[in-house]
Amino acid sequence: MLVKDCLQMLGYSAKDSNELCLYANLICPYSQRIVLALEALEINYIHNEIDFVLKPEQFENISPFGKVPLVKVKSFYLFGSMSILTYVNTQYQNALMPYDIEKNALLHSWSVAIDDIHRSLRAVFTEKDTITFNECIKMFRKQLEILWQSPLNIKKDSFDLLDIYAAPLLVLTSAIEMLGEINLIPDEFRDLLSHYESILPISTIDNPRYRKEIRLFLIENNSALHQQFKAMNC
Template structure:
């Protein structure tokens, strides 16, 4: 019997990873379908208004329903699936968590510039922007090990894919992003050990990310050289 949930994915997409982590945390079976975003199939464009991944296809009595946007998908998973709660029960704290999820998306926008730019000035500007944002995260963190203490949440699911980039970046160059953020470093290490985070990508992720950087002739590779 096919899984009732189908996740349309791309192997490098950090937004897809959020959804995979949420599903794994709740032990929900699903089918993952990877597509090539450089050559999007027609069937995908018909169900994804923005032409982006992830898309979660939900089987219902009235047919398949396609949900798009990663935070929307994560919220749906939280609201409909059994298993540990990934949002706080208190409405105000829950709203704070949703705000930090948006902050994670803003961080990803800076990271996109950091990894794709060929210009050294833009690279340094994005490096500083990323470092500044992580300094802000440092001030928000408590004792850990997760964002909200000892309970894994959707904020953790959002930030784990961000940290994963640096597993490759750190092998290329010392960007100094986490030099003055000991709490962030501890959080990063804890998330890297989380089984749901580990299964969110394939074993070929580092090679694929390096190939992506080469395709863009990223300045990051010149820093490494």
């Protein structure tokens, strides 16, 4: 079931829109957040794929910090996944964030927490010292366990901003698990991970290709890490 189907089951319908222009890289989890939201709300958009290494000069000229995702809206540009998602949500029926002030604040708090978890994941696949590497893994798993216990109660029969943030994180983590033969995701998340993989738009992220690109990206940029993973056989 695709994300848009989940939202339609919850009573949200598509809305006509002018096309947005999205600059993104589809193996970037921050870009995937925007793609998930746009696909879920059936918003027409033009996708410009941006290479992490060979960024077009045009993109460098329009992006303040040279990072994806970036969205052109009318005559201005928005950057930062939270800013873009807030704009999209405001324009399209508040489908991703509720009107309820308390729940909305909770969603924002836990979305920021997921950004912190992303940083912990980065520490896992950039650390070369074996002892520190194992400590990073423990910290990352602990943070995921805390996320699972959040008062928002992540579950398969709902879809909101937290899912937009959590889905790319878990799918990326799964890809890194496969690369490094290492256990990163607590068992509680396994069913949810399968669900997230099923709702990622297949036209955007074909899972085998996506995982292959993640492997190639990591090995290409850190071949020593790849050898370390294999040697440790975690």
